[in-house]
Amino acid sequence: MAEVLVLVEHADGAVKKVSLEALTLARSQGEPSAVVCGAPGSAAALHDRLAEYGAAKVYVAESDDIEAYLVAPKAEVLAQLVEQVSPVCVVVPSTNEGKEIAGRLAIKIGSGLLTDVTEVDGDGTATQVVFAGAVIVKSTVSTGTPIYTLRPNSIAPAAASGAAEEHTVEVAVSDAAKATAVTERVVETKTSRPELTEAAIVVSGGRGVGSAENFSIIEGLADALGGAVGASRAATDSGFYPHQFQVGQTGKTVSPQLYLAAGISGAIQHRAGMQTSKTIVVINKDAEAPIFELADFGVVGDLNKVVPALTEEVTKRKG
Numbered sequence: 208m209a210e211v212l213v214l215v216e217h218a219d220g221a222v223k224k225v226s227l228e229a230l231t232l233a234r235s236q237g238e239p240s241a242v243v244c245g246a247p248g249s250a251a252a253l254h255d256r257l258a259e260y261g262a263a264k265v266y267v268a269e270s271d272d273i274e275a276y277l278v279a280p281k282a283e284v285l286a287q288l289v290e291q292v293s294p295v296c297v298v299v300p301s302t303n304e305g306k307e308i309a310g311r312l313a314i315k316i317g318s319g320l321l322t323d324v325t326e327v328d329g330d331g332t333a334t335q336v337v338f339a340g341a342v343i344v345k346s347t348v349s350t351g352t353p354i355y356t357l358r359p360n361s362i363a364p365a366a367a368s369g370a371a372e373e374h375t376v377e378v379a380v381s382d383a384a385k386a387t388a389v390t391e392r393v394v395e396t397k398t399s400r401p402e403l404t405e406a407a408i409v410v411s412g413g414r415g416v417g418s419a420e421n422f423s424i425i426e427g428l429a430d431a432l433g434g435a436v437g438a439s440r441a442a443t444d445s446g447f448y449p450h451q452f453q454v455g456q457t458g459k460t461v462s463p464q465l466y467l468a469a470g471i472s473g474a475i476q477h478r479a480g481m482q483t484s485k486t487i488v489v490i491n492k493d494a495e496a497p498i499f500e501l502a503d504f505g506v507v508g509d510l511n512k513v514v515p516a517l518t519e520e521v522t523k524r525k526g
C-alpha cells in the first residue's frame with residue numbers, strides 16, 4: 208500500500224492530538240508514515256503513541272539544526288522524503304507552523320496544497336469549511352503529490368496498532384534553510400488546566416462576564432469540571448482574558464465533549480470555532496441570544512448567579 212507522510216507535531220515528549228487526528232485521516236488514504244523532526248533524542252518518547260495510532264513507519268529526522276532554525280529545515284526533510292518514497296499524499300497539522308511548512312513544501316516539490324481541510328474522501332477529495340462555516344468547499348489537488356493541512360479537532364482520533372518501524376533520515380540542512388535562526392525560546396507559563404484545543408471540557412466567557420476580575424467565576428467552573436477556559440473575541444479585545452484563549456474564526460477551534468458558553472451571544476465568527484462541540488450548554492440572560500440555537504441545554508439567567516451556583520453544585524457532587 209502506498210505511504211502517506213504525516214508530519215508529527217510534538218512538545219515535551221508528547222505527540223499533539225492533531226497529529227493523532229492526522230494519522231487517523233492518513234489511514235483512509237494509504238499506509239501512514241509518521242515523520243518526526245526534532246532535536247537528537249526527541250523521537251524515542253513518541254514511538255509508542257505513534258504505533259498506537261497506526262504509524263506503519265516512523266521517519267526519524269533528528270538534528271540540532273532542526274531546533275536551531277525556524278520551519279525551513281522541516282520542509283526540506285519532508286521534500287527529501289517525498290522524493291525518496293513517492294507518497295500518495297502528505298498530511299500536515301493546520302497550525303501556524305504546519306501551514307508554513309506545507310506552503311514551503313508545496314513550492315519545493317511543485318505540488319498543489321489544500322489548507323484547513325476537515326476531511327479527505329477515499330478519492331482524495333478534500334472538504335474545507337470556509338467563511339466561518341457558511342460555505343463548504345470540495346476540492347482536489349490536480350498537480351503533483353497532494354498536500355493537506357488538517358484543521359485540528361475536525362476528526363476524532365481513532366487508535367489502530369501500527370508497526371512504527373523506525374527509519375533514520377539523514378538531515379542535511381541547506382544554507383538557504385538557515386536564513387532565520389532561533390535566538391531565544393521562552394517557556395509559556397502553564398496553568399494546571401488542560402490545553403484549550405485538546406480539552407474535553409471548555410468553559411468560555413464572553414463580554415457578558417463584564418470584567419477581567421469577574422473571569423475568576425469562569426475559571427472556578429472550569430477548574431471544578433477539570434476543563435480549559437476559553438473566551439469570545441469581545442472578551443479578549445476588552446482585556447478580560449488573554450488573546451491566546453480566544454475561540455472562533457480568528458482564534459482557536461475547539462471540539463470538546465462539553466462546551467459551556469456564558470455571556471456569549473453566538474456571533475457566526477464565534478460559532479466557527481466551537482459549533483462541532485458534542486454537547487453545548489449556554490448561560491445567557493437574553494432568551495433571544497442566537498447562541499441558544501446551538502444549545503443542547505440552555506439557562507436564561509444572570510451568569511453571576513448561575514455560574515457560581517453551578518460550580519458549587521459540581522464541587523458538592525464531586526466530593
Ligand SMILES: Cc1cc2nc3c(=O)[nH]c(=O)nc-3n(C[C@H](O)[C@H](O)[C@H](O)COP(=O)(O)OP(=O)(O)OC[C@H]3O[C@@H](n4cnc5c(N)ncnc54)[C@H](O)[C@@H]3O)c2cc1C
Nearest residue numbers: 413414415439440441455456457458470471472477492510
Ligand atoms: C473578521 C472577524 C473575525 C472575528 N473572529 C472572532 C472570533 O474568532 N471569536 C469570537 O468570539 N468573535 C469573533 N469576532 C467577533 C464577533 O463578531 C462578535 O463580536 C463576538 O463574538 C461577540 O462576543 P460576545 O458574544 O462575548 O459579545 P456580545 O455579542 O456583546 O454578547 C454578550 C452576551 O452576553 C450576554 N450577557 C450580558 N450580561 C450577561 C449576564 N450578566 N449574564 C448572562 N449573560 C449576559 C448578552 O445577553 C449577550 O448575548 C470576529 C469578528 C470579525 C469581523
